[in-house]
Amino acid sequence: LEEIVQLEGPQTIAGLIVEPVTGTNGVLVPPDGYLQGLRALCDKHGILLIADEVMSGFGRTGAWFAVDHWQVVPDILTMAKGLTSAYVQLGAVGLRQKIADHFSAVPFPGGLTYGSHPVACAAALATLAVMEDDRLVDHARETGALMASLLADLATRHPSVGAVRSIGLFGIVELVRSRETLEPLAPFNGGSPEMTALGKFFREEGLYTFVRWNYFFTNPPLTITETELREGFAIIDRGLAIVDASVTSG
Ligand SMILES: Cc1ncc(COP(=O)(O)O)c(C=O)c1O
Incomplete structure:
Protein backbone atom coordinates (compact mmCIF):
# COMPACT_ATOMS: atom_id res chain seq x y z
CA LEU A 1 0.00 0.00 0.00
CA ASP A 134 -29.67 -5.88 27.26
CA ARG A 135 -25.85 -5.72 26.95
CA LEU A 136 -26.13 -7.03 23.39
CA VAL A 137 -22.53 -6.24 22.47
CA ASP A 138 -21.24 -8.38 25.36
CA HIS A 139 -23.78 -11.03 24.40
CA ALA A 140 -22.53 -11.01 20.78
CA ARG A 141 -18.95 -11.44 21.98
CA GLU A 142 -19.86 -14.28 24.36
CA THR A 143 -22.19 -16.08 21.94
CA GLY A 144 -19.64 -15.40 19.21
CA ALA A 145 -17.13 -17.58 21.06
CA LEU A 146 -19.64 -20.42 20.97
CA MET A 147 -20.34 -19.78 17.28
CA ALA A 148 -16.61 -19.95 16.50
CA SER A 149 -16.45 -23.39 18.10
CA LEU A 150 -19.58 -24.56 16.26
CA LEU A 151 -18.03 -23.36 12.97
CA ALA A 152 -14.74 -25.12 13.75
CA ASP A 153 -16.71 -28.28 14.49
CA LEU A 154 -18.41 -28.09 11.05
CA ALA A 155 -15.00 -27.76 9.42
CA THR A 156 -13.72 -30.90 11.15
CA ARG A 157 -16.69 -33.05 10.30
CA HIS A 158 -17.72 -31.96 6.77
CA PRO A 159 -15.36 -32.49 3.81
CA SER A 160 -17.36 -29.92 1.83
CA VAL A 161 -16.24 -27.16 4.20
CA GLY A 162 -13.16 -25.46 2.77
CA ALA A 163 -12.91 -22.66 5.33
CA VAL A 164 -14.77 -21.02 8.19
CA ARG A 165 -14.16 -17.56 9.61
CA SER A 166 -15.89 -15.47 12.24
CA ILE A 167 -15.57 -12.59 14.65
CA GLY A 168 -18.36 -12.12 17.17
CA LEU A 169 -21.63 -13.03 15.46
CA PHE A 170 -20.22 -12.31 11.99
CA GLY A 171 -19.40 -15.64 10.35
CA ILE A 172 -19.06 -17.48 7.06
CA VAL A 173 -18.72 -21.02 5.73
CA GLU A 174 -16.97 -21.57 2.37
CA LEU A 175 -17.81 -24.76 0.50
CA VAL A 176 -15.50 -26.65 -1.82
CA ARG A 177 -15.70 -29.59 -4.22
CA SER A 178 -12.34 -30.86 -3.07
CA ARG A 179 -10.24 -29.96 -0.07
CA GLU A 180 -7.11 -30.78 -2.06
CA THR A 181 -7.70 -28.33 -4.90
CA LEU A 182 -10.04 -26.03 -2.93
CA GLU A 183 -12.20 -25.81 -6.06
CA PRO A 184 -15.25 -23.79 -4.95
CA LEU A 185 -18.63 -25.52 -4.89
CA ALA A 186 -19.90 -22.73 -7.16
CA PRO A 187 -17.82 -20.45 -9.39
CA PHE A 188 -17.04 -16.82 -8.59
CA ASN A 189 -20.17 -14.75 -9.25
CA GLY A 190 -22.11 -17.90 -10.14
CA GLY A 191 -24.23 -20.68 -8.73
CA SER A 192 -24.38 -24.46 -8.77
CA PRO A 193 -27.09 -27.08 -8.26
CA GLU A 194 -25.52 -27.97 -4.88
CA MET A 195 -25.63 -24.40 -3.58
CA THR A 196 -29.21 -23.97 -4.83
CA ALA A 197 -30.20 -27.21 -3.08
CA LEU A 198 -28.49 -26.12 0.15
CA GLY A 199 -30.27 -22.75 0.12
CA LYS A 200 -33.59 -24.53 -0.48
CA PHE A 201 -32.90 -26.95 2.37
CA PHE A 202 -32.12 -24.09 4.77
CA ARG A 203 -35.33 -22.26 3.86
CA GLU A 204 -37.44 -25.40 4.16
CA GLU A 205 -35.95 -26.05 7.60
CA GLY A 206 -36.74 -22.47 8.65
CA LEU A 207 -33.16 -21.18 8.57
CA TYR A 208 -32.97 -17.87 6.76
CA THR A 209 -29.43 -16.85 5.92
CA PHE A 210 -27.46 -15.18 3.15
CA VAL A 211 -26.29 -17.81 0.62
CA ARG A 212 -23.99 -16.48 -2.10
CA TRP A 213 -21.76 -18.19 -4.69
CA ASN A 214 -19.92 -20.99 -2.79
CA TYR A 215 -20.55 -19.66 0.71
CA PHE A 216 -23.17 -18.83 3.27
CA PHE A 217 -23.14 -16.50 6.24
CA THR A 218 -23.83 -17.23 9.88
CA ASN A 219 -24.91 -13.77 11.07
CA PRO A 220 -27.72 -14.42 13.56
CA PRO A 221 -29.56 -11.65 15.39
CA LEU A 222 -27.53 -10.31 18.32
CA THR A 223 -30.33 -11.47 20.65
CA ILE A 224 -29.87 -15.14 19.72
CA THR A 225 -29.70 -17.55 22.64
CA GLU A 226 -27.26 -20.44 22.94
CA THR A 227 -30.12 -22.90 22.37
CA GLU A 228 -31.26 -21.11 19.22
CA LEU A 229 -27.70 -20.92 17.90
CA ARG A 230 -27.22 -24.66 18.43
CA GLU A 231 -30.60 -25.28 16.74
CA GLY A 232 -29.48 -23.26 13.70
CA PHE A 233 -26.16 -25.08 13.51
CA ALA A 234 -27.95 -28.44 13.71
CA ILE A 235 -29.85 -27.46 10.53
CA ILE A 236 -26.57 -26.39 8.88
CA ASP A 237 -25.05 -29.70 9.94
CA ARG A 238 -27.85 -31.65 8.22
CA GLY A 239 -27.62 -29.48 5.10
CA LEU A 240 -23.87 -30.02 4.82
CA ALA A 241 -24.29 -33.77 5.17
CA ILE A 242 -26.22 -33.62 1.87
CA VAL A 243 -23.60 -31.37 0.22
CA ASP A 244 -20.74 -33.65 1.34
CA ALA A 245 -21.88 -36.15 -1.32
CA SER A 246 -20.59 -33.74 -4.01
CA VAL A 247 -17.08 -33.73 -2.63
CA THR A 248 -14.76 -35.63 -4.92
CA SER A 249 -11.88 -36.46 -2.61
CA GLY A 250 -9.72 -35.29 0.24
C1 LIG B 1 -20.30 -2.68 3.97
C2 LIG B 1 -21.39 -1.90 3.29
N1 LIG B 1 -21.18 -0.61 3.00
C3 LIG B 1 -22.14 0.13 2.42
C4 LIG B 1 -23.36 -0.41 2.09
C5 LIG B 1 -24.40 0.46 1.48
O1 LIG B 1 -25.15 0.99 2.51
P1 LIG B 1 -26.41 1.90 2.19
O2 LIG B 1 -27.35 1.04 1.43
O3 LIG B 1 -26.92 2.29 3.55
O4 LIG B 1 -25.92 3.06 1.39
C6 LIG B 1 -23.62 -1.74 2.36
C7 LIG B 1 -24.93 -2.32 1.99
O5 LIG B 1 -25.16 -3.47 1.91
C8 LIG B 1 -22.61 -2.51 2.99
O6 LIG B 1 -22.81 -3.80 3.30
Missing part, protein backbone atom coordinates in the same frame (compact mmCIF):
# COMPACT_ATOMS: atom_id res chain seq x y z
CA GLU A 2 2.86 2.34 0.83
CA GLU A 3 4.19 1.73 -2.70
CA ILE A 4 0.80 2.46 -4.26
CA VAL A 5 0.49 5.66 -2.22
CA GLN A 6 3.95 6.70 -3.43
CA LEU A 7 3.13 5.74 -7.01
CA GLU A 8 -0.10 7.76 -7.07
CA GLY A 9 1.34 10.59 -5.01
CA PRO A 10 0.02 11.06 -1.45
CA GLN A 11 -1.17 14.59 -2.32
CA THR A 12 -3.64 13.05 -4.82
CA ILE A 13 -5.30 10.81 -2.21
CA ALA A 14 -7.98 12.43 -0.03
CA GLY A 15 -9.12 9.35 1.81
CA LEU A 16 -8.66 5.61 2.17
CA ILE A 17 -11.90 3.67 2.58
CA VAL A 18 -11.85 0.26 4.22
CA GLU A 19 -14.33 -2.17 5.66
CA PRO A 20 -12.45 -3.05 8.89
CA VAL A 21 -13.91 -6.56 8.61
CA THR A 22 -14.99 -7.06 5.01
CA GLY A 23 -18.52 -8.41 5.00
CA THR A 24 -20.26 -9.58 1.84
CA ASN A 25 -16.98 -10.46 0.16
CA GLY A 26 -16.22 -13.09 2.76
CA VAL A 27 -16.00 -11.99 6.43
CA LEU A 28 -12.31 -11.22 6.03
CA VAL A 29 -10.91 -10.55 9.49
CA PRO A 30 -7.64 -8.63 9.16
CA PRO A 31 -4.57 -9.85 11.03
CA ASP A 32 -3.60 -7.84 14.09
CA GLY A 33 -1.53 -4.87 12.95
CA TYR A 34 -3.23 -4.37 9.58
CA LEU A 35 -5.64 -1.60 10.58
CA GLN A 36 -3.05 -0.04 12.90
CA GLY A 37 -0.73 -0.01 9.86
CA LEU A 38 -3.39 1.68 7.72
CA ARG A 39 -3.86 4.29 10.45
CA ALA A 40 -0.11 4.97 10.55
CA LEU A 41 0.10 5.12 6.74
CA CYS A 42 -2.77 7.62 6.56
CA ASP A 43 -1.30 9.74 9.37
CA LYS A 44 2.10 9.77 7.69
CA HIS A 45 0.68 11.09 4.42
CA GLY A 46 -2.23 13.22 5.65
CA ILE A 47 -4.84 10.86 4.19
CA LEU A 48 -8.23 10.47 5.90
CA LEU A 49 -8.98 6.95 7.10
CA ILE A 50 -12.62 6.13 6.43
CA ALA A 51 -14.11 3.02 8.04
CA ASP A 52 -17.20 1.55 6.41
CA GLU A 53 -18.99 -0.10 9.34
CA VAL A 54 -22.36 -0.40 7.63
CA MET A 55 -22.19 -4.16 8.08
CA SER A 56 -19.65 -4.62 10.89
CA GLY A 57 -20.92 -1.87 13.22
CA PHE A 58 -23.25 -1.92 16.21
CA GLY A 59 -22.13 -5.06 17.95
CA ARG A 60 -21.98 -7.47 15.01
CA THR A 61 -18.34 -8.35 15.68
CA GLY A 62 -18.66 -8.45 19.48
CA ALA A 63 -17.51 -4.84 19.89
CA TRP A 64 -19.50 -1.65 19.26
CA PHE A 65 -17.45 -1.16 16.10
CA ALA A 66 -15.00 -3.53 14.41
CA VAL A 67 -12.20 -0.94 14.63
CA ASP A 68 -12.46 -1.20 18.44
CA HIS A 69 -10.89 -4.68 18.28
CA TRP A 70 -7.65 -3.03 17.18
CA GLN A 71 -8.08 0.31 19.04
CA VAL A 72 -7.99 2.20 15.75
CA VAL A 73 -9.84 5.52 15.49
CA PRO A 74 -10.83 6.34 11.90
CA ASP A 75 -11.38 9.95 10.75
CA ILE A 76 -14.78 9.12 9.28
CA LEU A 77 -17.01 6.17 10.13
CA THR A 78 -20.10 5.18 8.14
CA MET A 79 -23.02 3.34 9.71
CA ALA A 80 -26.43 1.93 8.77
CA LYS A 81 -28.07 -1.51 9.14
CA GLY A 82 -27.61 -2.26 12.87
CA LEU A 83 -28.14 1.39 13.79
CA THR A 84 -31.91 0.85 13.73
CA SER A 85 -31.69 -2.93 13.77
CA ALA A 86 -32.91 -2.37 10.18
CA TYR A 87 -36.51 -1.77 11.29
CA VAL A 88 -36.34 1.65 9.62
CA GLN A 89 -33.90 2.87 6.99
CA LEU A 90 -31.17 5.10 8.39
CA GLY A 91 -27.56 5.78 7.54
CA ALA A 92 -25.19 7.93 9.56
CA VAL A 93 -21.67 9.28 9.32
CA GLY A 94 -19.41 9.93 12.29
CA LEU A 95 -16.62 12.50 12.01
CA ARG A 96 -13.61 13.29 14.15
CA GLN A 97 -13.88 16.67 15.81
CA LYS A 98 -11.41 18.38 13.49
CA ILE A 99 -13.45 17.36 10.42
CA ALA A 100 -16.77 18.27 12.06
CA ASP A 101 -15.29 21.67 12.97
CA HIS A 102 -14.47 22.27 9.32
CA PHE A 103 -18.15 21.93 8.45
CA SER A 104 -19.24 24.32 11.16
CA ALA A 105 -17.60 27.06 9.10
CA VAL A 106 -18.01 25.60 5.59
CA PRO A 107 -21.46 24.39 4.43
CA PHE A 108 -21.63 20.71 3.43
CA PRO A 109 -23.15 20.76 -0.06
CA GLY A 110 -25.06 17.50 0.29
CA GLY A 111 -28.64 16.69 1.11
CA LEU A 112 -31.07 13.81 1.18
CA THR A 113 -34.84 13.92 0.87
CA TYR A 114 -35.27 12.13 4.19
CA GLY A 115 -32.07 13.22 5.97
CA SER A 116 -32.37 13.01 9.77
CA HIS A 117 -35.94 11.71 9.47
CA PRO A 118 -37.46 11.79 13.00
CA VAL A 119 -39.00 8.31 12.74
CA ALA A 120 -35.68 6.76 11.72
CA CYS A 121 -33.79 8.68 14.40
CA ALA A 122 -36.33 7.56 17.04
CA ALA A 123 -35.84 3.94 15.91
CA ALA A 124 -32.06 4.38 16.23
CA LEU A 125 -32.35 5.78 19.76
CA ALA A 126 -34.66 2.93 20.77
CA THR A 127 -32.29 0.36 19.24
CA LEU A 128 -29.28 1.81 21.05
CA ALA A 129 -31.20 1.81 24.34
CA VAL A 130 -32.04 -1.89 23.94
CA MET A 131 -28.46 -2.69 22.96
CA GLU A 132 -27.21 -1.01 26.13
CA ASP A 133 -29.93 -2.28 28.49
